[in-house]
Amino acid sequence: MSRAAVPGLPSRYPIGGQLPALYADDDFAQRFTAGLDTVLAPVFTTLDNLSAYLDPRVAPTDFLAWLASWVGAADDPQWPVEQRREAVVRAVELHRWRGTRRGLVEALRLALGVHAEVTGDGGATWSSTAGAALPPEPSSDPLVRVWPDHGDNEVDADRVREIVRVMCPVHTVCRVEVLPGPPTDEGR
Secondary structure (H helix, E strand, O other): OOOOOOOOOOOOOOHHHOOOHHHOHHHOOOOOHHHHHHHHHHHHHHEEEEEEEEOOOOOOOHHHHHHHHHHHHOOOOOOOOOHHHHHHOOOHHHHHHOOOOOHHHHHHHHHHHEEEEEOOOOOOHHHHHHHHOOOOOOOOOEEHHHHHHHHOOOOHHHHHHHHHHHOOOOOOOEEEEEEEOOOOOOHO
């Protein structure tokens, strides 16, 4: 898509109409300013619609990667356009929840369209007493279970692991299980 001069695009603010009365009837002045109007019309149109360029819900598709870079959103050109738009819209919210269960579940849902469940806390323990004994080892690392939204879809385990690696706190090692469907009560 080009945002250069558009043939026949009228200017909303023609310069010739804003000239003093002395030049209003001058043919040369009107033709000269009409040439400037042709050059300035795309600029004025872009400025008039600037809010649409900066809103990922309606921005031109080729602007999405640029907007994504502004907010640190994941932008995969292979994703459908609506999914790319939602990633940009929700980027700030996901950054706020990064390192939490909610953030991990939402990131997996947004990027892969899967359901996820996180069990275990992976938390840290400490003592306020100097010289106290070390705390016991945690019972287990957090477990991230992922299953497809619809039973017929395959879940890319490598992409799941990559998202979990990026979204989990750095001090935490998360285990990942990719399930064919929702977990049952006896599988928990």
